[in-house]
Amino acid sequence: MQINSILRPCHPAILSLQTVKTMEKILIVDDELSMREFLKILLEKEGYDAMVAADGDAALAALGNNAVDLLITDVRMPGTSGLELLKQCKDDNLNLPVVMITAFASPDDAVFAMKQGAYDYITKPFQVDEIKTVVKNALKSRASIPEKPLESGQTSFQGIVGRSPEMGKIFDLIRRIAPTPANVLIQGESGTGKELVARAIHALSPAAGHAFVPISCNAIPESLFESELFGHVKGSFTGAVANKEGLLVQADKGSAFFDEIGELTPFIQTKLLRVLQEREFKKVGDTATTRVNLRIISATNKDLEEEVINGDFREDLFYRLAVIPLRISPLRERKEDIPLLIDHFLEKYSRRFDKNITDISTYARQVLMEYDFPGNVRELENIIERGVALEGSNIILPESLTLSSHRKDTTTDDTSSGDTRPVTAPFSEERLFDIGLEKIMAQTEKRLIERGLARAGNSKIKAAELLKISFRSIRYKIKKYGIK
Ligand SMILES: Nc1ncnc2c1ncn2[C@@H]1O[C@H](COP(=O)(O)OP(=O)(O)OP(=O)(O)O)[C@@H](O)[C@H]1O
Ligand SMILES: [Mg+2]
The missing domain is CATH 3.40.50.300 (P-loop containing nucleotide triphosphate hydrolases)
Known part of the structure; x- marks a missing residue:
């Protein structure tokens, strides 16, 4: 019990000095009188309607009788603790943010309270600006909680x-x-x-x-x-x-x-x-x-x-x-997202490349459904982007899903690096089924990065620019494929 609690008035339940209806109402709960008063004065000066309660039970009574917009409560109090109060608010589905007050020495209380659904916490000793910001944000959060629950079956x-x-x-x-x-x-x-x-x-x-x-x-x-x-x-x-x-x-x-x-x-x-x-x-x-x-x-x-x-x-x-x-x-564990993502990226890149590609062949779709996407959605996005870029018809065929082969007998669009391998040579289904998409994609990616690097005089930054990927991405891939 705090020393200050002996100063508590006989009927401490609720002291509501100001009740202008349009003001946002804040309930302050602390067993320490000086703390209650300090917060009350501070918040009233900021234009809020501040009420105080000296313990958890009084706070519950106040919550029952008033439309409170924000609850600020001490964590440790005799009787109903701040955490119990928080739990009660959540159990009763009170749509109000709860801010906890914790002693500087017990930050773990705060983390625990946040996990239980507290909005935020302030640590004693107080910083006036901190309280003002936390209170402002907490009240704003009420407005920004979307009322409408998500529709079931929502796809984006x-x-x-x-x-x-x-x-x-x-x-x-x-x-x-x-x-x-x-x-x-x-x-x-x-x-x-x-x-x-x-x-x-x-x-x-x-x-x-x-x-x-x-x-x-x-x-x-x-x-x-x-x-x-x-x-x-x-x-x-x-x-x-x-x-x-x-x-x-x-x-x-x-x-x-x-x-x-x-x-x-x-x-x-x-x-x-x-x-x-x-x-x-x-x-x-x-x-x-x-x-x-x-x-x-x-x-x-x-x-x-x-x-x-x-x-x-x-x-x-x-x-x-x-x-x-x-x-x-990972994407391979939620394959039902693949068709939606394919359509999403088809639309995005058709628009970007100003092409009228409306679909992907059933077979190409199937290849993608069976692939396990080590690079997850980013990899799928890249596959579709390349597919759209390469496709001549209005539907993506499996050939456009893959980029290159080892064969050196086809023409090339790039000889500057001394690499005569094609970038876009389509290859046979036997080959695809023999080696498997994953390996082919990896080999292809590795080779294209090597070519990018060769063209960029081994500058990762320049190569990333040429390949239109981020620097982070190229660095990751260089490491992944062990490119020297
Ligand atoms: N569910 C999704 N819907 C639409 N696009 C997605 C989805 N998931 C990922 N993407 C796209 O995939 C690409 C990679 O996503 P993001 O950069 O967020 O991944 P990440 O997990 O941060 O990857 P990394 O760990 O490599 O940094 C981005 O272009 C992103 O827009
Ligand atoms: Mg990332």
């Missing part, structure tokens, strides 16, 4: 195409978690659409008007990570010729998307954990602290739980990043 959501039960669950999760500021960890094989999902979460969140900042964890060397992430002040190290704004500042009020989070070195993991715990950091060479308010969405194609078990990824950081874990299945 925010540009994400799919009709498998797995994708249905992803659509639903995105819709429900987007309005909250909870950190999200998206796991899935390469090309399953992790970035697409991350962008959808941001687009549907109250932070949609602010930046979505992708941060490629594997593209930034450890020595530069701090200065990239936190920024630096001029003169803080050789080469720091001007002040630099870090990526986290760019993402302030928005979302930072940490891609390939599993690649973070232990040193950087520790740095990031501190930012997540304290929501502040120091720029390299700066003495002042910078506060940011952002949501972290991260993605990885590694099994991060396994990395934690192996000791390669910090467990405490994992739990902070994975408040909401989300896993996207």
Whole structure:
């Protein structure tokens, strides 16, 4: 019991001093009188209608008698605890965001509460600006929760195409978690659409008007990570010729998307954990602290739980990043999405290449249905893109699904690299069935990348430009195929 509770008035239940109907009503629950009053005064100054309750039971009574828009509650209180109160609100289906107040020393309470459906948390001691932002966002989140549940059988959501039960669950999760500021960890094989999902979460969140900042964890060397992430002040190290704004500042009020989070070195993991715990950091060479308010969405194609078990990824950081874990299945485990995706990409690339390709042959469709797509949706997209580019008729035939062969007896469109192999030679079905699509695609991709590199004088950046793929993608493929 807090010392302040002895100061509580005899009938502390509810003190509602201001009840202007149009104002948003916030219920503050804390057993500590000074804390209740501090929050009440602060929030009233901000123009809200603030009510207070001194314990969980009083809060439940107040919730029963008032249309409350936001609940702010201490976690640890005698009697009904903040977590029980949260659970009650969820059980009763009260559509109101709940913000938890936790002691600085017990951040795990906060993570736990978020998992139970709390909207956000504020840590004691308070930062006035932090409270104002959290309250504003929490109230805004009410407005942005789409009222309408997803239609059953919906086949696309925010540009994400799919009709498998797995994708249905992803659509639903995105819709429900987007309005909250909870950190999200998206796991899935390469090309399953992790970035697409991350962008959808941001687009549907109250932070949609602010930046979505992708941060490629594997593209930034450890020595530069701090200065990239936190920024630096001029003169803080050789080469720091001007002040630099870090990526986290760019993402302030928005979302930072940490891609390939599993690649973070232990040193950087520790740095990031501190930012997540304290929501502040120091720029390299700066003495002042910078506060940011952002949501972290991260993605990885590694099994991060396994990395934690192996000791390669910090467990405490994992739990902070994975408040909401989300896993996207590989395409081979949700084949019913393949026909939809084929149609989606056919339309996209027909339009882009200004062609009138309306369908893909039944046989070509079948080949794709039987393929297991190690590169997932990205690979399917690439296959269709190439198919549309190569196809002369208005229907994609199996020949256009594959790009090249080993035969050296056909003409070539490119001799500059000394490679006389055709890029687009169609080849026989026997060959396709003999070797199998997967191997042929892999060989083809490998050879085309080698050619791109040869043409670009071995510059990965130039080769990526020539091949119209991202630098990250070419680097990944070079590694995958062991290209020297
Ligand atoms: N369900 C989907 N509907 C439509 N397009 C999709 C879907 N899933 C993936 N894509 C497309 O596939 C490509 C790859 O998706 P994305 O970059 O999001 O994958 P990723 O999981 O982040 O891959 P990586 O791990 O390699 O970074 C993108 O062009 C994306 O638009
Ligand atoms: Mg990605």
